[in-house]
Amino acid sequence: MENTLSDRIDNTNPSIGYVVGGGLEANLQVRLTVPPQSVQEGAFVIMDSANWRFYGLVTDLQLGATDPRFADEQTESRLPAHLNRLLQGQTLYTNLAVMPALMMDRGPEPGTPEYDKWAALHLGENPNPIPVKTVPNHHASVKLADQTDIAEIFGEENGKNIFRVGETREQGHAVCLNLDKLIQRSSGIFGTTGSGKSFLARMILAGLIHANRASALIFDMHNEYGPDSTASDTGKAAPGLKGKFRAKVRLVGLGAGGSFGNREPDFNLEIPYSDITPEDILQLSQALNLKETTPTTLDALERDFRQGWFREFKEMRVGILEEDENGKKVPAPGSVEFWANQAGVHSGAAAGLRSKLERVFNRSYLKEAPASNGLNDIINNLENGRHVVLSFGQHESDLDYLLVTNLITRKIRDAWEQRTNLYHKDKTKNKEPRPLVVVVEEAHKLLNREMASQTIFSTIAREMRKYYVTLLIIDQRPSQIYDEVMSQLGTRISASLGDEDDIAAVLSGLPGRQSLRGMLAKLQPKEEVLMLGWGVPMPIPIRSRRYDDKFWRDLLGDQGASMTIEEGARALGFGDDDTD
Amino acid sequence: MENDTNLIPIGKLLRADATSFVAGCRVKEMQAPRFGALVKVALEDGDEIYGLIQNIVINDDGLVRQLVSGISIPSEYTEDNRYNRNLPVEIHVLTVGHKHGGAFSHQLPPKPPMSLDRLYYCPDAELAAFTAYGRFGYFRHILRQVDQPVEELLVSHLAKAKAAHEAGHHPTWYHAACQELIVLLRDDYPRLASVLNALAELE
DSSP states (O other): OOOOGGGOOOOOSOEEEEEEEEETTTEEEEEEOSOGGGSOTTOEEEEEETTEEEEEEEEEEEEEESSHHHHHSOGGGTSOHHHHHHHHHHHEEEEEEEEEEEEEEOOSOTTSHHHHHHHHHTTTOOOOOEEOOSOOOTTOEEEEOOHHHHHHHHOOOOSSSEEEEEEOTTTOOEEEEEHHHHHHSOEEEEOOTTSSHHHHHHHHHHHHHHHTSSEEEEEETTSOSSSOEEOTTTOOEEOOHHHHSTTTEEEEEESTTOOBTTBOOSEEEOEEGGGOOHHHHHTTHHHHTOOTTHHHHHHHHHHHHGGGHHHHHHHOBSSOEEEOTTSOEEEOTTBHHHHHHHHTOOHHHHHHHHHHTHHHHTOTTEESSOSSOHHHHHHHHHHTTOEEEEEOTTOOSHHHHHHHHHHHHHHHHHHHHHHHHHHHHOTTTSOOOOOEEEEEESTHHHHBTTTTTTSHHHHHHHHTTTTSEEEEEEESOGGGBOHHHHHHOSEEEEOOOOOHHHHHHHHTTOTTHHHHHHHHHTOOTTTEEEEEETTSSSOEEEEEOOOSHHHHHHHHOGGGSSSOHHHHHHHTTOOSOOOO | OOOGGGGSEEEEEEEEOSSEEEEEEOTGGGGSOOTTOEEEEEOTTSOEEEEEEEEEEOOOOHHHHHHHHSSOOOHHHHHHHHHSOSSOEEEEEEEEEEEETTEEESSOOSSOOOTTOEEEEOOHHHHHHHHHSTTSTTHHHHHTOOSSOHHHHHHHHHHHHHHHHHHTTOTHHHHHHHHHHHHHHTTOHHHHHHHHHHHHHHO
C-alpha cells in the first residue's frame, strides 16, 4: 500500500495492555488489561512509543500473580464479590510475550510544530517499516493491529501482485502475500497430510497465474492441480487450475493416451531416449538400488555411444553367449558382457545395471523417436506466458516422478540459463527471460540429503533468481529436505506440522524460531497457516482462505464461481472459446 | 454532617512528636472518641493537625491497685475512682495530615502540636472531606506502623469513612479505598490477606 505522511490514521482499537519489560532477544512482556481470552497466540499487535510504531506478534500468554499465594488461594468463597474482583484485578494478571518484528517512524503528533518540521524533512518519502532495532518505552500502550496496520505491513489486495492468503484470527483482517517476493526466491508450502496444504498451494498458484507475474511449471504427481478433482474429506468438487484458467494453463499428460477424469490433456509428453543422461539415472540410485560401480559403467556407455547410450544399452541383451573358435563360450556381440569386455568395464556390474534399468526401459513415455517434441512445447508455452501442469496420470510411482521432474527441470533450466546469458550479452536485442516457478510436490524425494547434491533442484534453490527460475516446493516432511536448501527458501507457508523435526526445519535460519515453534505446532488443521521467511515482512499466523466458489468469484469475478469456464460456456451452448 | 461534638474538646495534649501525639482526657469526655476515629488539634496559627486514634490507654494508680486487691468494694468507691481519678485516660493519635491555609495535606505537619493544645473530634463532613482529598496519601502513615494492629485500625477507620461518604452521596469512595489498599499491599500477602479478611467482616 502506498502511504504518504498525511495518510497517518490512528488505530482505533482499544488498548489491551502495556509494556512492562523484556527486550529484543527475550521478547517484550506486556501486562494484559483485558481478559486473556480476548487475545490469542499469534495475534498481531502494535505499540506506539515516542515517534515510532512497533509491530509484534504475541508468542505466548502467561498467567502470573504478585505472590503465588494469591493464585493458590481461592478467595471467591472467602471475600465479598467486589473485594474479590478488586483483589484479583490487582494481584492476578496475564502477561503477553510479544516478539517485536518491525518498527516504523511515524514522526511527532500531527498538528504540532515538531510534526511540520519532521514532515518537511521527510517530504515525498513513504514511511516503510524496518526490522526492529530498539524497544518501546515502559508502559507503551499495546493494541491489536487493525486493517490499516496490517495493510501497511502486508499490503492491500490489488488483484495483481498482492494476493490475499487469509485473515487474522481474532479480528478477521485481510493478510496478503506479495507474489513478486514469493517468486523472487524459492519458496515452500508445508503441512502434514490433511492439513489443507494442497488447497493452499492451489490457491496460491491460482493467485500467481491470475497475477501473471511468472510462468508456472507444476509437476502434478497426484493429478490434483490441473484436472478437476474431489476433496477427499468433504467429497465436494475441487476445481483444478485448467478448468478455471483454460487459456492460460496447458494441461500436459505424461505419456500417450492419458486422460484425467473428464478432461483431455492439451498435449502429451513423450521423452526421447536421447534426452536421458547418465545423471538422470544416477538420481535414481536409491529408487533402483544401484551399486557404486554404476557411475563407471554409465561413463563408459556415454563415452562409447554418446547421446545414443540409452538406446544402445536398452538393445543389449544379458547373458547371450556364443562359441569361439576354440569351442569356448564367450559373450556374443550385442550382449552387455560383450560390450563390457570391449569397454573395459566389469561385465557383472554392467549386466546388473542393465537388469536394474529394465524398469526404466519399460516406461511407456520414453520413446526412441516421439511423434512430437513435447519438451519444446512445454518450454515455448512457458516462455509465452502460459503455465504448464504436467499431470503424471497413471505414472504415479516415485521412479516416474524422480526421473521426469529431474529431466525436464534440467532441460528447462538449461534453456533459461541460455536465454539469460543472451539477455545479459545484449539487452537491446534479446528479451528478458520470463520468470519461471517450478512447482514440485513431495519435494523431499528430490531434495533429501543424499539426493540434493545430484539434482538440479538444489542448484535452482541456491541460485535464487539468477537465471529467472525458482522453486515452489510442496511437502509434508520438510525435515527430510536438505538443510542447505531449506535455508535458501525465501517465503515459507506452513499449515500444521506435528513432528518436532519438521517444525524445526520450517523455522531453520529464521530469527525468533523458539517463539514460533509452539505456534506452528498448534495451528488448526485445514484452517490456519503460518506465513514466515524473507518474503513476508514478519511472521504471522492466519486463517487461510477457503478453496471454494467464493474464492474463485473473488479472484475471477462471477465467471469464476461454481461452474468452470468451459462448463459455463457449454451450458450456454457455446464452443470451446477461451474466456479468461 | 455537622454535630455538636466538634464544639467540645475531648482532651488536651500531653506529648507529641513528628508522627504521633498523646492527649489526655477525663473519663466523661471519653464518650466521644473511638478507636480509628479522625481527630484534630487546632493550632494557634489557625492550622490543624489530623490524626487517627490508634490506641486508648487507661493507666492504673496506687488507689486502684488497693481497690482491686480488696475483697468487697462498695459501688460508690468504684464510681468515685472512675470519674474523679487523678490520672487521665490517654488517647494515642497517629498523625495522618494537616490543614494549612484552609487546604488539606496528607503530609506530616511541619511541626508537632504543643502540649495542652486541645483535641477535637472530626464530624462526618470533615472526615469525608479529609479522606476524599488526593489519592489516599494518608494510608502510608497507617501502613508504616509496626507493632500496632494496623488491620484493625484500617478497618475501623474505613467503616467510619464509608458511612460518612455514603451519607454524603459518594458511595464509590469505599471501592476506590479498597482498591488502593490492595495496590499498596499486594506485595505483602499476609498483611493484605489480614486486611481483606477484616474488611470482609464489615460487609
